[in-house]
Amino acid sequence: MNVLEPYMDLILSVVYLVGVLMFLTIFALLAVWLERKVSAHLQDRLGPMMTGGWHGWSQTIADALKLILKEDIIPAVADRKLFRLAPYLVFIGSLAGFAVLPFAHNLIGSDINIGVYYVIAITSLVVIGILMAGWASNNKWALYGAMRAAAQMVSYEIPVALSLLIPVLMAGTMSMQTIVQNQAGGFWNWYVFQSIPFSLVAFVIYFWASLAEVNRTPFDIPEAESELVAGFHVEYSGMRFAVFFLAEYGNMFVVSAIAATVFLGGWHAPFTFLDFIPGPIWFIGKSMGLVLVQLWLRWTLPRLRVDQLMHVCWKIFLPFSFANLLLVGLWVVLKG
Amino acid sequence: MNPLYRYFRDIYLGVVTTCIGMKVTLTHIFMPTITVQYPKEKLTYPPRARTMLVTDMETCNGCLQCSRACPVEIIHIETVKALPEDNLGNAPDGKPRRLHVLLFDVEMDKCVHCGLCTEVCPTESIHWENQHEEVSFTRDGMMRHWAEYSVEDRERLKKRAEEIKAEKAKAAAAAQAAKEAKAKKEGDAPPKKADKEGEPQIKSTPTEKPAAKADTADEKGFEPGTPEAKPDKAPPADDSPKNDEESK
Numbered sequence: 001m002n003v004l005e006p007y008m009d010l011i012l013s014v015v016y017l018v019g020v021l022m023f024l025t026i027f028a029l030l031a032v033w034l035e036r037k038v039s040a041h042l043q044d045r046l047g048p049m050m051t052g053g054w055h056g057w058s059q060t061i062a063d064a065l066k067l068i069l070k071e072d073i074i075p076a077v078a079d080r081k082l083f084r085l086a087p088y089l090v091f092i093g094s095l096a097g098f099a100v101l102p103f104a105h106n107l108i109g110s111d112i113n114i115g116v117y118y119v120i121a122i123t124s125l126v127v128i129g130i131l132m133a134g135w136a137s138n139n140k141w142a143l144y145g146a147m148r149a150a151a152q153m154v155s156y157e158i159p160v161a162l163s164l165l166i167p168v169l170m171a172g173t174m175s176m177q178t179i180v181q182n183q184a185g186g187f188w189n190w191y192v193f194q195s196i197p198f199s200l201v202a203f204v205i206y207f208w209a210s211l212a213e214v215n216r217t218p219f220d221i222p223e224a225e226s227e228l229v230a231g232f233h234v235e236y237s238g239m240r241f242a243v244f245f246l247a248e249y250g251n252m253f254v255v256s257a258i259a260a261t262v263f264l265g266g267w268h269a270p271f272t273f274l275d276f277i278p279g280p281i282w283f284i285g286k287s288m289g290l291v292l293v294q295l296w297l298r299w300t301l302p303r304l305r306v307d308q309l310m311h312v313c314w315k316i317f318l319p320f321s322f323a324n325l326l327l328v329g330l331w332v333v334l335k336g
Numbered sequence: 337m338n339p340l341y342r343y344f345r346d347i348y349l350g351v352v353t354t355c356i357g358m359k360v361t362l363t364h365i366f367m368p369t370i371t372v373q374y375p376k377e378k379l380t381y382p383p384r385a386r387t388m389l390v391t392d393m394e395t396c397n398g399c400l401q402c403s404r405a406c407p408v409e410i411i412h413i414e415t416v417k418a419l420p421e422d423n424l425g426n427a428p429d430g431k432p433r434r435l436h437v438l439l440f441d442v443e444m445d446k447c448v449h450c451g452l453c454t455e456v457c458p459t460e461s462i463h464w465e466n467q468h469e470e471v472s473f474t475r476d477g478m479m480r481h482w483a484e485y486s487v488e489d490r491e492r493l494k495k496r497a498e499e500i501k502a503e504k505a506k507a508a509a510a511a512q513a514a515k516e517a518k519a520k521k522e523g524d525a526p527p528k529k530a531d532k533e534g535e536p537q538i539k540s541t542p543t544e545k546p547a548a549k550a551d552t553a554d555e556k557g558f559e560p561g562t563p564e565a566k567p568d569k570a571p572p573a574d575d576s577p578k579n580d581e582e583s584k
Contacts (some may be wrong), residue, residue: 036367040369042364044367045371046369046371046373258373296361297354297358300358300360300361301357316347
């Protein structure tokens with residue numbers, strides 16, 4: 001063991017990374033299947049029913065295998081280097097977010113003291129990847145999608161950041177683990193129910209703006225199927241497309257997990273007598289619940305126009321977030 | 337309208353309508369689905385659905401009405417006259433069958449599903465049945481053969497019909513010759529004039545007669561006895577209404 005002692009941190013990091021990658025893959029497979037089933041049942045359909053027997057549970061596994069086995073196509077006029085790099089950049093942006101997600105009181109990649117800031121910063125990498133993909137594809141639909149994605153994600157980062165500042169103000173720290181620990185002892189201690197209505201408004205704004213961050217309906221104009229075919233990843237196929245898909249669903253989980261961490265008490269049980277259930281189950285359960293709401297919203301609302309999208313961001317979310325921040329600051333000062 | 341009021345009203349409406357929409361979709365998740373898992377579950381069709389043509393050869397009497405009614409001419413029927421010793425049994429109307437239906441082919445790939453053949457069929461032999469799954473990848477596979485005769489039987493019966501026809505033609509020719517001889521013996525023109533008088537009334541008869549004679553025994557089947565009656569042309573007034581009925 002003495003030989004391994006200096007490398008212990010590295011080994012643990014690699015093990016954790018592999019674990020997160022496995023979790024991400026399984027989550028993406030499950031979420032895609034869930035998305036199909038939820039969308040189908042919301043529309044009185046059945047969705048996949050054949051593959052694997054019970055309610056088509058292995059449909060997404062079959063799809064993933066198909067994507068892996070497909071030919072790797074790079075368009076002749078594409079910028080080969082950027083085209084190859086883009087999906088991995090997007091994927092890194094989404095995977096890096098997992099580093100600061102507190103799955104349990106002792107299960108976190110890195111409990112850095114700027115956790116919230118790190119998440120806001122690292123998920124911005126996705127924008128660069130998407131813009132890169134759209135530009136390198138040398139396709140007008142891809143470029144339109146990428147431009148829309150960039151405009152939308154950069155705009156919506158502001159309300160997201162301002163809303164995330166509210167729990168940071170209330171906790172007095174940016175460390176994810178400390179924020180979660182401050183919400184211990186029952187659901188009434190969760191930040192979403194503290195300083196009502198400010199934090200509730202912040203939670204709603206964060207959730208809606210995060211939909212725009214991950215390009216979900218009603219803010220899915222970067223991928224608008226009916227207008228742009230598939231948006232920035234229209235030229236991608238096979239494994240690279242699968243990586244985009246994985247990153248998209250990973251992003252969905254990351255934004256939901258952040259909401260669960262800073263607003264919904266992270267790995268804490270809603271009641272103290274339920275503490276015997278391990279933290280990761282609560283954490284993943286809360287995140288999955290928010291992911292389900294995302295799916296539910298996707299199949300309820302129509303897609304917004306670009307000007308409507310910007311209207312919602314700059315004229316509604318932004319002033320409300322600023323007012324919210326001021327009022328919560330006042331609340332924190334008065335509370336002492 | 338006050339712009340500030342409109343601004344807050346828009347936000348309020350946005351939130352409220354989103355909630356209403358989410359409520360609507362949530363109720364749908366608990367509703368029974370309307371999808372039918374096709375190969376496992378099947379819908380029952382309405383009783384008058386036009387799906388696939390099926391012919392019941394037990395009741396088909398080979399009248400050719402469906403073949404004539406078909407606007408796309410996809411029903412191909414071949415019949416030969418039966419001899420009394422063939423013992424074909426009785427048709428649904430109780431009378432003995434007089435025709436062998438050697439061939440009853442329907443090209444279902446060209447069918448326009450108009451249903452005219454089923455409407456004209458006097459015995460409801462050709463009808464719709466819910467067999468929409470009986471499809472094929474080739475045009476030949478969409479051919480429906482309903483006749484119950486083997487190729488050998490068909491050839492044999494056709495040959496026999498040809499022989500009988502030839503015999504009859506021979507007999508008719510002999511009769512004609514005998515008649516002409518008789519007419520020559522009489523040695524006068526008047527009977528020929530009588531023929532010409534009757535012509536405008538039964539204009540179709542002279543053109544139809546040779547065709548029916550040369551082609552098949554089909555036409556004869558409807559009015560057995562007429563071929564024999566036709567050559568001598570004794571009652572032209574009787575003949576014409578009969579022919580009209582038939583061509584209808």
